[in-house]
């Protein structure tokens with residue numbers, strides 16, 4: 001099974017796609033339509049996020065296993081330390097391996113229900129993503145990724161501390177990091193430079209959300225943890241009442257962001273798809289990231 005890092009070290013720039021576990025059967029049909037629509041575009045890998053609850057977690061495990069066995073895609077499973085003992089984490093990791101998933105995005109996760117609430121570790125669990133990286137590595141030949149935050153993680157004291165702990169978890173055995181949402185290419189490039197300045201050679205990947213609706217813009221602002229620049233709001237806010245015009249401008253914004261990142265030598269663009277494929281297909285087409293056979 002090809003690893004994510006092998007795909008990231010390919011000769012040409014690529015893209016990857018992220019989904020979340022479906023809530024019900026109808027959702028699952030939408031997810032699979034999107035996966036099938038994206039498959040011919042040959043993304044470097046596809047991933048499914050890991051939620052806080054049992055049924056959502058089952059959805060991640062079931063659908064990543066199906067992707068591993070029924071598609072040509074390279075699957076990567078997210079895993080968090082939330083509410084898990086080390087024994088449970090070992091089980092999930094073993095299960096991923098058993099169904100052929102050898103790529104794991106190792107995350108600490110957030111306290112259920114309150115992203116900014118105090119972190120409470122499971123009494124027999126882990127406290128930081130770094131420990132999960134070590135655990136996954138100790139259990140087999142996995143390719144491991146971690147998260148990174150262009151403006152710093154919301155709980156980090158400052159960017160210096162944030163970089164220090166990011167580099168620690170990369171050095172604990174991660175091959176690459178995927179960045180949280182951001183607005184300007186420079187915001188991501190500065191993160192990449194901070195990591196490179198420590199001598200760490202892990203691959204840094206920007207996370208991108210197609211801005212198709214005012215809701216996706218609000219979500220991007222919330223997840224980034226920063227204020228959107230005036231120049232971006234001036235382009236999109238006046239179009240909030242015109243769905244078609246907003247979508248067209250939002251796709252332009254994201255395409256320009258992708259172009260500037262690729263021009264800076266970024267090897268891969270990671271798209272948060274919201275389980276829909278159309279906008280991602282449009283952007284990667286415009287960026288020329290699509291193999292001829294698609």
Ligand code: FAD
Nearest residue numbers: 049050078107108109110128129147153155156165178180
């Ligand atoms: P950590 O790397 O453990 O960092 C948490 C905080 O602790 C940071 O402030 C860090 O600087 C600090 N820190 C780290 N190590 C130490 C140390 N040794 N000593 C002191 N302080 C330390 N959440 C989900 O629930 N499911 C998902 O599937 C999911 N996928 C994600 C995918 C991406 C690409 C991104 C960017 C985020 C994702 N998240 C997901 C959200 C993520 O779980 C949260 O942002 C969480 O708050 C931090 O997780 P982490 O792995 O970055 O934590």
